[in-house]
Structure formats: C-alpha cells, structure tokens
Amino acid sequence: MRIGIPKGLLYYRYHAFFETFFSELGSEIIVSEQTNKDILDMGVQFCVDEACLPVKVFHGHAASIKDRCDYLIIPRIMSICKKEYICPKFCGLPEMIIHSIPSVPKVSVDPLYMRNDKELFKWCLSAGSAVTRDSAAIKKAFVSAKKAQKKSRTGIIEPGRRLTVMLAGHPYVVNDDYLNMGIFNKLRAKGIGIITEEFVSDGETREEVKRLVKKPFWTFQRRIFGAACVLIKKNLINGIIYLSSFACGIDSVIIDLIRHFVGDFPMLVIKLDEHTGEAGVDTRVEAFIDMLERRVLNENYNPSPRECVLSGQNPV
Ligand code: SF4
Structure with missing residues (x-):
C-alpha cells in the first residue's frame, strides 16, 4: 500500500x-x-x-x-x-x-x-x-x-546580532520556505534574530488570553496572539513580522487583536497570495528592519505599548 x-x-x-x-x-x-x-x-x-x-x-x-x-x-x-x-x-x-x-x-x-x-x-x-x-x-x-x-519540533529560535523579531502566522505559512519567500534567510543575512510562537509555552498563552472578552475559538488565534503578548512583555522582541494569507478570516482577527493590545509596537503585516512577488516582500522587510534599527538603536526607542500589555489595559 x-x-x-x-x-x-x-x-x-x-x-x-x-x-x-x-x-x-x-x-x-x-x-x-x-x-x-x-x-x-x-x-x-x-x-x-x-x-x-x-x-x-x-x-x-x-x-x-x-x-x-x-x-x-x-x-x-x-x-x-x-x-x-x-x-x-x-x-x-x-x-x-x-x-x-x-x-x-x-x-x-x-x-x-x-x-x-x-x-x-x-x-x-x-x-x-x-x-x-x-x-x-x-x-x-x-x-x-x-x-x-x-x-519532533517545528518553529525556529535563533539569536541575532542586535535585533530580534517574532515571525508570526500559521505554521504552514511560516515554515514553508516557498510561501514565506525565504524570509528566514533574508533575516539571517541581516543578522536579525528570529523567534516563532512555538517557543512560548501553552500555559503562558492561556494566561494572556484571559483578558480577552471572549475566549478564543481557534487554537492558532490563542497561540499567536498569546505568544506575541508574552514575547513583548518579556522584552524578547523588537518587532513582529506577520505572514498572513489573503482571504484568511482568522488572520484578520489575530492581527487586529495584536494591534489593539500592543498599540504602536512595530508590526509588519505581509499579505500573501499567489500573485505576491518576492521583490515587493524584500523591499518591505528591508524598510521594516531599517525602521527598527533607527528607532531601537539610534533613537533609543522604548515601545510604550509594553506597559499596556503588562497592565492588560487597552492602549487604543
Ligand atoms: S483560511 Fe486561514 S486559517 Fe484557514 S486554512 Fe486558510 S490560512 Fe489557514
């Protein structure tokens, strides 16, 4: 067989x-x-x-x-x-x-x-x-x-030279090298550290979602939102790159939830569909990294939404 x-x-x-x-x-x-x-x-x-x-x-x-x-x-x-x-x-x-x-x-x-x-x-x-x-x-x-x-283990955690980003999204987008447009190598080449939601424990994500009005219905909604909040709270990341699939309703909910709770913490959302070109993704990732470097390293930027996440308050 x-x-x-x-x-x-x-x-x-x-x-x-x-x-x-x-x-x-x-x-x-x-x-x-x-x-x-x-x-x-x-x-x-x-x-x-x-x-x-x-x-x-x-x-x-x-x-x-x-x-x-x-x-x-x-x-x-x-x-x-x-x-x-x-x-x-x-x-x-x-x-x-x-x-x-x-x-x-x-x-x-x-x-x-x-x-x-x-x-x-x-x-x-x-x-x-x-x-x-x-x-x-x-x-x-x-x-x-x-x-x-x-x-077996999925996900990635790699230290960077100066900055670390959370690579967020559904595991079949984040871990597929064709769909993610080789983003791991692009970030590695720039010395950027990477962490994915798999490296935040289930217990921690469950604690984070307790402050939502409604308990998450979808597992990846809890995991990705919860992990983003935990990583920001622990000061382990400088930004989030979210790989989102065009027409995915669950991604829209997660992205809005993250934005709602972390305010102006740097987050780049890349919408992917069969027409997405790699050059466009490269440009956006490079611009995002430049912005992070400028704000975090040169302007000594300390993202205030961390306090909102810490206190559980809505920064909006
Ligand atoms: S709609 Fe979203 S959650 Fe559903 S399979 Fe597609 S990418 Fe995954």
Whole structure:
C-alpha cells in the first residue's frame, strides 16, 4: 500500500505522526516535494478561487502525488485542543480535494480530533484499516507515532546580532520556505534574530488570553496572539513580522487583536497570495528592519505599548 501525504497545511506540525504511523504499518510513504512554482500553479488550477493560499497550495501537493499512491491522507483536522477548533476550511478539505482534482485515489475522510489519545486513536483505527485489519498492529503503530511526534519540533529560535523579531502566522505559512519567500534567510543575512510562537509555552498563552472578552475559538488565534503578548512583555522582541494569507478570516482577527493590545509596537503585516512577488516582500522587510534599527538603536526607542500589555489595559 502506497500512502500519499501532501506536504501542506498542518503537515508541518504533524508529519512525524502520520509518517511514522503508516510506515510502522508497513506502507510505503509518498510525500510531495517542497512547495515550488509547479505545485502552486497546480493548486491554483484545481482549487476554487476563493480559497486562501495555503489551501490552494495543499491542492497542488495532493495533485502532484495522486497518481503515485493508493491512499491519500487528507486530514480533516477539527480540533487539537480541548474546547478550541481549527479553521473551518479543514472541515471540508477531503471533499474539496475529491471534487476539484480528477481521478484522486481513495482519500481519508474521517474527522480527526487530536485533543486526546482516545479520539486520535479512533481516527487511526479508521485510517489504518485501509492498510490492515490487525488492530494490535494499529495500536503499536499509534504508540510509535506518538513517540515520534513528541520528539519532533517545528518553529525556529535563533539569536541575532542586535535585533530580534517574532515571525508570526500559521505554521504552514511560516515554515514553508516557498510561501514565506525565504524570509528566514533574508533575516539571517541581516543578522536579525528570529523567534516563532512555538517557543512560548501553552500555559503562558492561556494566561494572556484571559483578558480577552471572549475566549478564543481557534487554537492558532490563542497561540499567536498569546505568544506575541508574552514575547513583548518579556522584552524578547523588537518587532513582529506577520505572514498572513489573503482571504484568511482568522488572520484578520489575530492581527487586529495584536494591534489593539500592543498599540504602536512595530508590526509588519505581509499579505500573501499567489500573485505576491518576492521583490515587493524584500523591499518591505528591508524598510521594516531599517525602521527598527533607527528607532531601537539610534533613537533609543522604548515601545510604550509594553506597559499596556503588562497592565492588560487597552492602549487604543
Ligand atoms: S486559517 Fe486561514 S490560512 Fe489557514 S486554512 Fe484557514 S483560511 Fe486558510
């Protein structure tokens, strides 16, 4: 059995789990290539126009491997934390793929709740049954997959020479070198330190969102907003670069929340879609870094919103 795993969306967070689970069951794993222009073009060709960039790119990944596998893993991830959810686009992902791309092989369609072992195992039993009917083997593969996932890590933390920025956004945009336009290397070349939300603990982000009027509904809303506030409060960053997907409703909420609570703390928002050009991104990143250097190093700028974040007051 050849299992196809598209390298898009939450692959970046959970690839260790999926790959280990199916390879432990004796399957051959076919993972799509790193995102590139061909994959993006295929995604744009097959996906509906209204979808966000990461969903379009996911279509491209699925299309690129569909003829080389017998079973395609399209995780319908619903929730990864108790009482929180993932974007609704994930709920309809298997149907989008089945109806948009011609001649797809069998696809995993069961909803995937990753918030506890019991629910996760339920998905494994169903998806694993495509490979074997031996439930003991599925259980064993599940245990190994969990161990592999525990050891895997996404995100980046790198010290810089003088300045550090938080690279914010959904993990499948921030960690995809094609979608993020190679921003890690651009910042490294300028000696800028980088930190992503993965390096702020879940507990700290939960504390931060307590002052919101309404508890966050989406896990990444809590994680990214909470992490930004914690990093500012601890004085660990000089600015935020937010990589946002055009037409992403969740990004709009997170960006507005961050702006609302941190006032004029430096934040650059880069909207990405299939037409975004690298030269335009380079110019904006360079201008942002110049501005940070001027304000933080030359003008001894101390961002006052830090006090607002500290006190939990609204600076607006
Ligand atoms: S959260 Fe935003 S970027 Fe992610 S799949 Fe949903 S709409 Fe797309």
